[in-house]
Amino acid sequence: xxxxxxxxxxxxxxxxxxxxxxxxxxxxxxAKKNLSKDENTPKLALIVGCSNGYxxxxxxxxxxxxxxxxxxxxxxxEPSEKRMGTAGYYNNKAFDNEAGKASLVSVSLNGxxxxxxxxxxxxxxxxxxxxxxxxxxxxxxFVYSLASPVRTDPKTGVMYKSVIKPIGxxxxxKTLNMMDxxxxxxxxxxxxxxxxxxxxxxxxxxxxxxxxxxxxxEGLLSSRTRAVAYTYIGPELSWAIYKNxxxxxxxxxxxxxxxxxxxxxxxxxxxxxxxxxVNKALVTRSSAVIPIIPFYISCLYKVMKGMGLHEGCAEQxxxxxxxxxxxxxxxxxxxxxxVDSENRIRIDDWEMRDDxxxxxxxxxxxxxxxxxxxxxxxxxxxxxxxxxHGFDVEGVDYDAEVNITD
Ligand code: NAD
Numbered sequence: 001x002x003x004x005x006x007x008x009x010x011x012x013x014x015x016x017x018x019x020x021x022x023x024x025x026x027x028x029x030x031a032k033k034n035l036s037k038d039e040n041t042p043k044l045a046l047i048v049g050c051s052n053g054y055x056x057x058x059x060x061x062x063x064x065x066x067x068x069x070x071x072x073x074x075x076x077x078e079p080s081e082k083r084m085g086t087a088g089y090y091n092n093k094a095f096d097n098e099a100g101k102a103s104l105v106s107v108s109l110n111g112x113x114x115x116x117x118x119x120x121x122x123x124x125x126x127x128x129x130x131x132x133x134x135x136x137x138x139x140x141x142f143v144y145s146l147a148s149p150v151r152t153d154p155k156t157g158v159m160y161k162s163v164i165k166p167i168g169x170x171x172x173x174k175t176l177n178m179m180d181x182x183x184x185x186x187x188x189x190x191x192x193x194x195x196x197x198x199x200x201x202x203x204x205x206x207x208x209x210x211x212x213x214x215x216x217x218e219g220l221l222s223s224r225t226r227a228v229a230y231t232y233i234g235p236e237l238s239w240a241i242y243k244n245x246x247x248x249x250x251x252x253x254x255x256x257x258x259x260x261x262x263x264x265x266x267x268x269x270x271x272x273x274x275x276x277x278v279n280k281a282l283v284t285r286s287s288a289v290i291p292i293i294p295f296y297i298s299c300l301y302k303v304m305k306g307m308g309l310h311e312g313c314a315e316q317x318x319x320x321x322x323x324x325x326x327x328x329x330x331x332x333x334x335x336x337x338x339v340d341s342e343n344r345i346r347i348d349d350w351e352m353r354d355d356x357x358x359x360x361x362x363x364x365x366x367x368x369x370x371x372x373x374x375x376x377x378x379x380x381x382x383x384x385x386x387x388x389h390g391f392d393v394e395g396v397d398y399d400a401e402v403n404i405t406d
Contacts, residue, residue: 001402001404002398002402003015003402004398005391007179009177010177010294011285011289012385012389014084015389015391016393017085017402018402019390019391019398020087020091020389020390021093021094021097022394022395022396023091023393024056024060026314026393027056027057027313030315030318031064031318034065034318034322035065035066035321036066037065037067041068041326042062042066042140043066043068043140044068044069044129044133044136044137044140045062045063045068045070045142046070046073046122046139047145048113048144049145049147050074050092050108051074051108053147053284053286053388054145054282054316055145056088056313057317059072059095060314061317061321062143063095063104064099064102064104065321067104068104068141069130069132069135070104070106071122071129072108073109073113073122074092074109074110075110075112076092076110077089079404081405084404090390092110093108096108105132109122109125113148113207113211114151114154119210119211119214123215123218123220136222138220138225139220141325142212142225142226143227145230147285148162149162149202162199162203162246163191163198163199163246164246164290165188165189166191166245167244168190169190170189171186171188171190171240172185172188175291175292175295176298176378176381177294178298178378178381178382181372183369183372186291186292188241195246196249199246199247200246202250203250203254204249204251204253204254205255205256209260209261216265221265221271223271225270225272226275226325227274227275229257229277230277230279231254231255231279231344232278232279232281233348233352235360237296237361237364238290247290254276255276255342258274258275258276258343259343273333275344275345277345277346278345278347279320279348280347281293281296281297282313282384283388294381295367295376298381299363299364299376300351301376302377304350304351305377307356307359323338323347324345363375
């Protein structure tokens with residue numbers, strides 16, 4: 001069969017296996033060129049949320065940039081005779097395939113990261129992978145890169161759903177349809193206390209803490225372990241729906257969890273350190289559905305590309321590793337990691353530069369339906385979105401027949 005993208009309301013319903021594989025290979029080439037291992041770089045990495053976006057780039061950079069053994073966990077649909085797999089399924093497959101060719105040990109697990117069973121299966125996989133590579137079963141790098149709409153609490157069995165809503169006042173903002181450049185107004189009523197609580201349960205830091213505690217109980221941590229989880233802050237114009245909304249509340253809890261992990265583990269010398277890294281706004285499955293963000297990103301990309309500052313996931317994570325977590329001073333430990341006053345790593349520094357933000361805000365004020373294609377990078381947004389699902393990737397023959405279960 002031939003596969004063409006099926007897109008509804010900034011959500012892509014299918015994926016192209018060959019395009020996903022080509023996209024993974026492109027990021028691998030970038031990581032190989034821009035990172036190199038030394039005695040301080042990770043040898044064994046566990047990546048939770050490894051199949052897409054920031055987690056996929058984190059895995060590629062650890063595996064192909066530093067030669068680390070990688071165990072990756074994600075929650076993706078596998079293909080069947082009747083139904084395609086999700087992009088993340090094909091990304092994982094491509095990653096393992098390329099790792100095999102490069103003699104890198106990799107294991108990809110498909111399961112719900114929030115469940116105790118999946119955590120146990122991941123620990124088992126870490127032990128097996130490290131034994132295969134002949135290295136100690138001690139995780140040097142733990143990346144927590146989940147973006148999930150639901151979570152079942154493993155202790156109570158209660159399922160919580162996250163929502164993207166403002167807190168306090170209703171939100172109304174311009175949203176951009178990347179396919180045709182049409183604007184519409186997106187509205188959201190303020191979240192109830194229950195919705196705020198539920199979103200914190202799903203996207204907050206509780207599960208990250210459960211992972212760290214379980215890893216410690218299993219003896220899989222060491223004073224070399226660096227743990228990182230990702231967040232976004234963004235410009236003030238998005239705060240009503242993001243930073244000051246339900247997701248922002250959950251991200252505050254992620255930072256609270258980071259402080260607690262550092263108190264429990266770093267201060268007792270059980271790990272090197274835990275950090276929340278503030279990353280740049282990028283087009284991923286998750287970000288495309290947040291109101292105002294597609295419009296903002298389309299303007300941001302235009303400005304950052306114009307200034308030669310644009311980065312994708314692989315470039316961001318390369319800078320996170322090379323310039324923050326594993327600098328030439330990494331042997332000095334956690335103190336050598338550059339952080340802001342809140343102990344957060346900032347790789348959103350270029351996005352948040354005053355000159356960049358000023359140019360983006362000015363641009364957003366001038367955009368009309370008539371000039372949206374020439375004055376913003378909505379085309380780049382659309383390309384990146386399609387690419388995330390394996391479409392619009394250079395060098396891929398989209399007229400060729402595809403076997404979806406391959
Ligand atoms: P993404 O949608 O591209 O990837 C999410 C990953 O989580 C996938 O691998 C998916 O399989 C996995 N996942 C979801 N539910 C799971 C579950 N129950 N069990 C196991 N795996 C599960 O997301 P992304 O945009 O790369 O976001 C990753 C993190 O980075 C999030 O915490 C997000 O807030 C943060 N972040 C994103 C941006 C951005 O612009 N995209 C910017 C800054 C920070």
